[in-house]
Amino acid sequence: MVRCLRGRVWDVAVDLRSGSPTFLKWYAHELNPADAQMMVIPEGFAHGFQALEPNSELLYLHTEFYHPRSECGLRYDDPQLNIAWPLSPKDLSPRDLAHPLLNDDFTGVAL
Numbered sequence: 001m002v003r004c005l006r007g008r009v010w011d012v013a014v015d016l017r018s019g020s021p022t023f024l025k026w027y028a029h030e031l032n033p034a035d036a037q038m039m040v041i042p043e044g045f046a047h048g049f050q051a052l053e054p055n056s057e058l059l060y061l062h063t064e065f066y067h068p069r070s071e072c073g074l075r076y077d078d079p080q081l082n083i084a085w086p087l088s089p090k091d092l093s094p095r096d097l098a099h100p101l102l103n104d105d106f107t108g109v110a111l
Contacts, residue, residue: 001038001039001040001041001060001061002031002038002039002041002047002049002058002059002060002061003031003036003037003038003039003058003059004031004032004033004056004057004058004059005033005057005058005059006033006055006056006057007032007033007051007052007053007054007055007056007057008030008031008032008051008052008053008056009030009031009032009049009050009051009052009056009058010028010029010030010049010050010052010085010086010087011028011029011030011031011039011047011048011049011058012026012027012028012047012048012049012050012083013026013027013028013039013041013042013045013046013047014026014045014046014047014048014074014081014083015044015045016044016045016046016108016109017044017045017108017109018107018108018109019108020044020108023108024080024081024102024106024108026081026083028083028084030052030086031058043063044108044109046073046074048073048074048076048083050085050086050087050089052086052087072099073095073096073099074099074102075096075099075100075101075102076089076092076096077089078101078102079101080101080102080106081102
């Protein structure tokens with residue numbers, strides 16, 4: 001679960017479950033503390049966000065302990081995903097810029 005504690009964020013989930021009818025589809029929602037909404041991101045989904053205001057802050061609740069060796073990511077500008085970011089992306093980390101694009105034979109994650 002993800003909740004915005006300060007500022008505003010555009011929160012995005014991408015379905016990476018092979019065989020899912022929504023495979024490689026994304027859903028996004030603006031989170032802010034005023035409405036206190038949360039996003040639940042199921043296992044098998046990628047998660048990303050864009051801060052819409054300076055000093056935005058998120059709270060994450062996870063179902064598992066952090067495993068650095070399991071960490072990976074998607075490119076924010078992958079044409080297969082075509083995510084509609086509300087602001088022009090800027091100030092991206094070198095790690096985020098290094099994520100590869102999905103290729104045509106990407107088959108998702110096995111759960």
